[in-house]
Amino acid sequence: MEPYELPLTEASARIKARELSPVELVDSALARLEQVEPHLNAFACVTADAARNAARMAQEEIATGRYRGPLHGIPVGVKDLYDTAGVPTTSSSRVWEGRVPDADAVTVEALGRAGMVLLGKTHTHEFAYGPITPTTRNPWNVGCIPGGSSGGSGAAVAAGVCTVGMGTDTAGSIRIPAALCGTVGIKATYGRVSRRGIAPLSWSLDHAGPLTRHVTDAALVLGAIAGYDQRDPACVDVPVPDYTQGLDDGIQGLRIGVPRNYFFEHVSTDVERGVRQAISVLEGLGASVREVEVPYAELTLATEWAILMPEASSYHQKHLRDRPDHYTPDVRELLEAGELIFATDYIKALRVRTLMQRAWADLLDEVDIVVTPGMPCAAPEAGATDVTWEDGAAENITFALTRLTSPSNLTGLPTLAVPVGFDPAGLPVGMQIIGRPFEEATILRVGRAYEAASDTVGRIADVTA
Amino acid sequence: MVAPNRDLDTQTVTTLARAARLELPADRVDTLAPLTADIYALIDSLDAVSPGEVPPATAFDARRR
Numbered sequence: 001m002e003p004y005e006l007p008l009t010e011a012s013a014r015i016k017a018r019e020l021s022p023v024e025l026v027d028s029a030l031a032r033l034e035q036v037e038p039h040l041n042a043f044a045c046v047t048a049d050a051a052r053n054a055a056r057m058a059q060e061e062i063a064t065g066r067y068r069g070p071l072h073g074i075p076v077g078v079k080d081l082y083d084t085a086g087v088p089t090t091s092s093s094r095v096w097e098g099r100v101p102d103a104d105a106v107t108v109e110a111l112g113r114a115g116m117v118l119l120g121k122t123h124t125h126e127f128a129y130g131p132i133t134p135t136t137r138n139p140w141n142v143g144c145i146p147g148g149s150s151g152g153s154g155a156a157v158a159a160g161v162c163t164v165g166m167g168t169d170t171a172g173s174i175r176i177p178a179a180l181c182g183t184v185g186i187k188a189t190y191g192r193v194s195r196r197g198i199a200p201l202s203w204s205l206d207h208a209g210p211l212t213r214h215v216t217d218a219a220l221v222l223g224a225i226a227g228y229d230q231r232d233p234a235c236v237d238v239p240v241p242d243y244t245q246g247l248d249d250g251i252q253g254l255r256i257g258v259p260r261n262y263f264f265e266h267v268s269t270d271v272e273r274g275v276r277q278a279i280s281v282l283e284g285l286g287a288s289v290r291e292v293e294v295p296y297a298e299l300t301l302a303t304e305w306a307i308l309m310p311e312a313s314s315y316h317q318k319h320l321r322d323r324p325d326h327y328t329p330d331v332r333e334l335l336e337a338g339e340l341i342f343a344t345d346y347i348k349a350l351r352v353r354t355l356m357q358r359a360w361a362d363l364l365d366e367v368d369i370v371v372t373p374g375m376p377c378a379a380p381e382a383g384a385t386d387v388t389w390e391d392g393a394a395e396n397i398t399f400a401l402t403r404l405t406s407p408s409n410l411t412g413l414p415t416l417a418v419p420v421g422f423d424p425a426g427l428p429v430g431m432q433i434i435g436r437p438f439e440e441a442t443i444l445r446v447g448r449a450y451e452a453a454s455d456t457v458g459r460i461a462d463v464t465a
Numbered sequence: 466m467v468a469p470n471r472d473l474d475t476q477t478v479t480t481l482a483r484a485a486r487l488e489l490p491a492d493r494v495d496t497l498a499p500l501t502a503d504i505y506a507l508i509d510s511l512d513a514v515s516p517g518e519v520p521p522a523t524a525f526d527a528r529r530r
Contacts, residue, residue, distance in 0.1 A: 204524040306508045306511065336493070336497050337497060345511075349508070349511060353522040355516065
């Protein structure tokens with residue numbers, strides 16, 4: 001087994017025991033990057049020299065007794081939306097071509113304090129405005145999309161290049177590539193992780209978080225980046241627990257809600273089968289399962305897009321007038337259309353969001369978590385504009401890929417994406433586990449219980465052209 | 466809520482864009498009109514609920530119950 005193939009916790013244990021040096025691990029990751037990047041194009045920018053220097057520094061620190069913890073020396077790819085001091089940060093857009101920030105995003109600083117080694121910046125759908133990431137391909141089938149907008153991170157983690165990839169999530173952009181690339185991904189509670197230094201898409205819906213190969217990895221990274229930041233107005237001053245504590249305590253007695261409406265409508269047979277099998281696994285581990293009605297679900301897309309579009313257009317208002325040709329056509333169109341949404345419609349959507357949040361709070365009094373499909377389908381082919389369902393209906397790909405994930409952005413609820421298997425074409429399918437506000441530990445414990453009882457989590461794609 | 470359908474032709478899109486101080490060449494308007502019509506239709510589905518006295522949730526607030 002090559003070092004890059006090691007699960008994070010095993011690599012970490014070997015680094016701590018000085019059986020593996022961060023230099024060996026980073027060299028192995030960079031060799032893997034060189035091997036697969038021509039097929040994936042997951043990276044907007046690779047920082048190989050800086051990564052090797054950082055790995056040497058980590059090795060020296062560990063050798064001299066300054067071990068920082070389980071993320072020390074672990075390679076990470078950071079979405080090109082996050083500011084990284086001295087490293088080009090363009091949000092995968094010509095609009096920001098040549099932009100080099102002089103400071104790290106708060107979360108990047110936190111990863112640095114934990115000793116993680118930056119391998120490079122991973123591609124995003126331009127300014128995170130889309131679920132495709134057209135620059136990049138899916139490691140399980142390079143003819144397919146990786147999902148987005150954190151598609152570079154999803155592809156890099158699934159291909160074994162990075163042990164961890166950082167993402168952002170406004171309508172599902174961590175969970176979409178996690179599901180389509182077969183990785184774990186966590187969008188914590190709104191306000192749990194600072195977004196300062198990350199280009200916004202929609203301030204009231206944006207979240208930051210990791211994509212990882214295993215559930216424990218997600219717990220470790222979330223522990224490193226979570227916390228109050230008084231300069232992010234969304235941040236909430238709630239103590240950060242050790243998310244690895246109790247991770248293996250099991251789920252005996254946990255009450256799981258499974259939606260009877262919306263979440264299984266226009267979902268592929270393979271996805272439905274995989275998710276229902278996963279729910280049976282959780283039931284077999286001692287959880288109780290009951291059907292629930294998800295409130296206002298049919299208004300999800302209307303509410304999400306009525307909020308997201310004007311917020312995004314507001315942020316891009318000046319650039320859209322100064323250099324409209326620098327945007328890719330799909331993003332430019334959405335930004336222009338967002339300019340034409342009435343304030344009264346935007347506020348109406350915000351009021352519907354209040355109703356949704358209240359109703360979800362009531363729902364999560366009845367059950368501890370809600371489990372749903374992560375995506376309605378496996379990864380679509382690159383270039384597809386629609387998803388066609390078994391009844392012949394065609395659905396716009398952007399709406400198809402965001403309709404199951406958006407409820408957690410509107411409600412702010414913590415949600416974990418976990419792979420549950422593969423379809424007959426060898427493409428991953430996944431579930432999402434939705435919990436109560438600030439109960440990330442619960443959804444991680446459920447994800448970990450499923451992971452331990454199955455063999456679907458933590459696989460690395462071969463990547464063949 | 467009972468409201469008439471929005472009447473959205475290319476001229477209306479041009480007028481709306483001007484009101485937003487966004488100059489759009491004719492070919493852009495042709496592209497934008499159908500997308501905007503789709504987005505308006507989506508947003509109009511919110512008419513299915515009556516928010517009454519419900520205030521807006523500008524973001525998630527963990528303290529709100």
